Amino acid sequence: MIVALIAPALVQAFKKYIPADYVGLTGLGVSILLGVIAIAATNGFHGYGWGIVLTGVIGVAQAIYTLVNQAFSGKLSKDEASV
Numbered sequence: 001m002i003v004a005l006i007a008p009a010l011v012q013a014f015k016k017y018i019p020a021d022y023v024g025l026t027g028l029g030v031s032i033l034l035g036v037i038a039i040a041a042t043n044g045f046h047g048y049g050w051g052i053v054l055t056g057v058i059g060v061a062q063a064i065y066t067l068v069n070q071a072f073s074g075k076l077s078k079d080e081a082s083v
């Protein structure tokens with residue numbers, strides 16, 4: 001769950017260095033990378049497959065980003081932040 005909170009925060013912190021067309025793709029990539037690291041660090045979450053857990057981490061990260069972006073009226077998007 002912590003990874004789901006960290007991934008969007010990292011993308012926001014470094015968004016000014018990411019080309020506008022790649023912000024969403026970069027966010028997804030960061031979610032995947034951090035998810036794999038978290039799963040490996042916890043020894044694979046016994047009882048579940050990596051794919052299921054990784055999908056959950058990515059889904060939560062993207063959902064949190066979307067909800068926070070909506071709460072700030074879209075100000076987290078690249079177009080709004082670049083003004």
